[in-house]
Amino acid sequence: MSLKVAIYARVSTTRDAQKDSIDNQIAYAMDLITRNGWTVAGTYIDNGISGLKVKNRAQMQRLLADAKKKKFDAVIAKSVSRLGRNLVENLQTADIIVSSGARLILPEDNYDSVTSQSKFNFNIRALLAEEDSATFSRRIKLGRQGSAKRGKYQASLPAYGYRRDENGNLVPDEVTAPTVQSIFHWYLHDGWGMQKISNFLTEHGYPTPRTVSNAGNQGTVWQQSSIKCILTNVTYTGTLCQHREEVRSHMSKERVKVPEDKQIIFENAHPALISKEDFKAVQDLMKSKGNSHSNGQESLFAHLMLCPDCGHGMTYRKDRLKKQNGAYVCCGYVKRGKAFCSSHVIGYGTLLTAVKDDLKELIGSNVRLDRLFDAVKGNVGLKQSALIKELNKLNKQQEQLEKNVQGLITLFSNQALTLEQFNAQNQRNQAEQHTLAKRKAELESVIETQKDTEEQFRAFQKKIALFAQLDIDDEQVLKQLLHQVIEKIEVHQDGSIKIHYSIAHPQDQDMSELLQGA
Numbered sequence: 001m002s003l004k005v006a007i008y009a010r011v012s013t014t015r016d017a018q019k020d021s022i023d024n025q026i027a028y029a030m031d032l033i034t035r036n037g038w039t040v041a042g043t044y045i046d047n048g049i050s051g052l053k054v055k056n057r058a059q060m061q062r063l064l065a066d067a068k069k070k071k072f073d074a075v076i077a078k079s080v081s082r083l084g085r086n087l088v089e090n091l092q093t094a095d096i097i098v099s100s101g102a103r104l105i106l107p108e109d110n111y112d113s114v115t116s117q118s119k120f121n122f123n124i125r126a127l128l129a130e131e132d133s134a135t136f137s138r139r140i141k142l143g144r145q146g147s148a149k150r151g152k153y154q155a156s157l158p159a160y161g162y163r164r165d166e167n168g169n170l171v172p173d174e175v176t177a178p179t180v181q182s183i184f185h186w187y188l189h190d191g192w193g194m195q196k197i198s199n200f201l202t203e204h205g206y207p208t209p210r211t212v213s214n215a216g217n218q219g220t221v222w223q224q225s226s227i228k229c230i231l232t233n234v235t236y237t238g239t240l241c242q243h244r245e246e247v248r249s250h251m252s253k254e255r256v257k258v259p260e261d262k263q264i265i266f267e268n269a270h271p272a273l274i275s276k277e278d279f280k281a282v283q284d285l286m287k288s289k290g291n292s293h294s295n296g297q298e299s300l301f302a303h304l305m306l307c308p309d310c311g312h313g314m315t316y317r318k319d320r321l322k323k324q325n326g327a328y329v330c331c332g333y334v335k336r337g338k339a340f341c342s343s344h345v346i347g348y349g350t351l352l353t354a355v356k357d358d359l360k361e362l363i364g365s366n367v368r369l370d371r372l373f374d375a376v377k378g379n380v381g382l383k384q385s386a387l388i389k390e391l392n393k394l395n396k397q398q399e400q401l402e403k404n405v406q407g408l409i410t411l412f413s414n415q416a417l418t419l420e421q422f423n424a425q426n427q428r429n430q431a432e433q434h435t436l437a438k439r440k441a442e443l444e445s446v447i448e449t450q451k452d453t454e455e456q457f458r459a460f461q462k463k464i465a466l467f468a469q470l471d472i473d474d475e476q477v478l479k480q481l482l483h484q485v486i487e488k489i490e491v492h493q494d495g496s497i498k499i500h501y502s503i504a505h506p507q508d509q510d511m512s513e514l515l516q517g518a
Helices: 022-036 058-068 087-099 120-149 177-188 194-203 224-231 276-289 296-300 331-336 348-363 366-413 419-451 453-468 475-485 511-517
Strands: 004-011 039-047 074-077 103-106 162-164 170-172 240-242 245-247 255-257 264-266 314-317 327-330 486-491 497-501
Touching: 004 022, 004 058, 022 039, 022 074, 022 419, 039 058, 039 366, 039 419, 058 087, 058 419, 087 103, 177 194, 177 224, 177 276, 194 224, 194 331, 224 276, 296 475, 314 331, 327 331, 327 348, 348 475, 348 486, 348 497, 366 419, 475 486
Parallel strands: 004 039, 004 074, 074 103
Antiparallel strands: 162 170, 240 264, 245 255, 314 327, 486 497
């Protein structure tokens, strides 16, 4: 019986030599398959993805899932290093494939799980693949440190206000350097806060850092965080402070802070935009302003308040509506003014009374809770039906894509397609398969979540029943109740509120409307 073979190929970056290109790996496997009279059951290609973590490789995960489903009899990868560069994960990958009844063939490493007498050769190759990755990582790290010691700027993008010259050195950018100098002047000498600075820059059309760097999610709005990043960047004094963080392990990629005495400092590395004296004065001023305080009233509704018009949260202001012990105001209005959003102001006293009254009514009304659950269950059922219908459609599309791959392989085997034509069409199929797999995972997650709706609701009922025995006029009890049973509280422009109870995920249900109609 002809062996049904799956081909796995992977390249990480341009680091991979031409001999390990996707085209070369597929051709290598196809030659072996053709010579033995086997058939191709599918191709699995991870293009431009590191071999350190299986979880980051969609096609490897699909290969392992299909192995468990017995979709093929064997797997061919050119070498152990193409399977991956993590010793433990390579051993696990091989074990999953072989324990599923499939044969693992790595021709370049002269390994075949059926004919090889032991796994010693595989283990050695897997160890060498990981060590090669570690050595490469160390070389890059030492190279960057050496460049940093010579005063070379290591970041991928120059700091806002600078550009790189033909030698890669930082020089002031004629357009954005004056903006940096103005930001420091406004903050230090004119007493402007970060929000006022960001508002001014936005209103007058100054290009944002993300626009200048040509980032994917560009915008015209300056964020307060961007102002803080500029005000705290020592690069503007002409000093390069590099190697402030390093990767603890090339396997985990976890970054850790480097002690100050181990950081690489290079003075006068490039022209300064800000004097060292002004920079230090700004840091001292920021530190003194940072010693602000809040109070318990703010924390009672913290992270629950939301403006439904602009989507921003709401902030507590002690100086607003003092007779009500302060008020909550839209953060979008506070930060960007009335041209962006209205205040949506609501007094703390009014809000507290409205929320407590609604909770007391909910706690004391079993009829209301039962009617709410009927509404939730019915709505979920309708949504779930639509999701299952879409999922079935995606499954059919995925089956058709797999047939397309088989057709391509047949044409390639019969020399009706060149390797370049095969690879181009196969890459399009792989991209579509990746998109379908991602959407399927999303749908399956939502469907599974919705199956738990009844259990979620019963848990919600238990919480309500528990608090029915307690005094919600006690602020600590109320605070606990708020954050356990409320998803969010929306405050409309006219001051009315809508409470969204956390029975299910917010994208599934508008709990407030259901409650009001119950």
